[in-house]
Amino acid sequence: MQSVQSKATPILYQSISAFRSMRRELQPSIKIGFVPTMGALHDGHLSLVREARKHNDIVVASIFVNPTQFGPNEDFDKYPRRLEKDSELLAEYGVDHLFAPKIDDMYGKNHVTKVDPQGFDDTAEGRSRPGHFSGVATIVTKLFNIVKPTNAYFGQKDAAQCVLIKRVVEDLDMDLNVVVMDTIREDDGLAMSSRNAYLKPDERAGAPVIYRSLSAAKALFKEKKTIESAALINVVRKGLESEPLVSEIQYITVDSKATMQPLETVDEAGAIISIACKVGSVRLIDNAVL
Template sequence: MKMETLQTTTGMKEWSRNHLRQGRTIGFVPTMGYLHEGHLSLMRRARTENDLLVASIFVNPTQFGQNEDLDSYPRSPESDAAKCADIGVDALFTPTPREMYGPDFQTYVDVERVSGPLCGASRPGHFRGVATVVTKLFNIVGATAAYFGQKDYQQLQVITTMVRDLNMDVRIVPCPTLRESDGLAMSSRNSYLSPEERKQAVCLYQALNAADALFGRGEGNPQAYLSIMRDRVEQEPSAQIDYIELVDPRTLENLDHVDRSGALAILAVRIGKTRLIDNMLLGGV
């Protein structure tokens, strides 16, 4: 089936309803475009697990704060469309901001506790924008299952909590973080890095690996993990730490002790002007 590109909410809804009425399942991958292998891996999995595949490309203005990179966020619409077609996307939804947020738009979704720490503290309002746009996309697409990468771990927890609390009829499928050969998590923002910054950016992954090795040795003191991660990141001249934390993987609350039930090491670091995030479930649990 040839890929259809749809730009209106009514057109996308009609497409989905026609197929759902015929008993078909729809896998959905929402993106902000500038697609890389991480996005494509989500699409491949959704393609194999559903009758139909929908992807969206929408740079959502409500999740960007003041002085953030909305205007400069990387965009490659023609290349993105070609990649989607090659993967086997059946419908590509590419709405405009005006289509998604009318002139009198005033309704937002707030997921309270899990949105508060980490990126929620650093980027006030960010997750309200994420939760709102994902709610709208779920309502428009009517997906059976939606696929999200674990690199954006807090975002995944926010969306999972929202779906549970609001009884949304969509299954959330977490997918592993994809990494470059040196371990750097794939991200559209990696394109901002200069060659020297790109070399330094691997410190995020190396800090997480150091924490994982400490977990393997049975360390119970969270401060030991924070110290070893900070020490690694601070070796890089362009690195500025936003946060480095060790948290409960379910609640995202800081841990006062580490045991074999597991922990999430999570960090946000600016390399030059580029803010990167990454995380690791220690011990692979």
């Protein structure tokens, strides 16, 4: 009769954090910082690279103009693509690896899986861009799975996107840290964006009205401490309407910092005031954190 060898009892883990601690002990302690972009880099992107370089052993950037986050009437085809110049910039700032895949590589012919974050299509930005947030959530999940970063860096200018990505990471138990950095602005307050290049000279001169309008609302909140959202929206709207080159106000919204759902009143817990508007024919977004 064959004897059965006794085996050690498996070590039991009953929490995600405990299991992750074990995994980290088994792996080399190399920190990977990741900066995902769509290219056409400006100092807003490079500020994320600088921060990643400070706190990680290896820095990875990606450049991928993601078709699934663009709507049918948006600027996917004309979105600026300048891989060679962007690669040179990233080299100057100490990026170790640049991931710039082809669309067919990221979305094969039989690709059917997507990440669908419930509730985000009901936000102001989601209603303006149906399907946008599913596209963002799906590509970010794919990039995180490919790169496996320790820390991933994003800019506050895309406020709803930052809230979404944090939600995806937490909901799907991804083992990484999402770092959100302050919006980088031009000297006149305009938030840096690849789309600023589309502005004609007179439109570029008028565009800082967005920042001035947000700043006026921020000052009012600082004065009042507790205030109805409608009052803040009214201040922003008046500011935008003072600039003739603002051709369309798509939304002004005051939302929870945790969920991007609308608030009726803002108190010491704060909020995010978000704007989407067109200056001439160029759609610009911005926000202020209260």
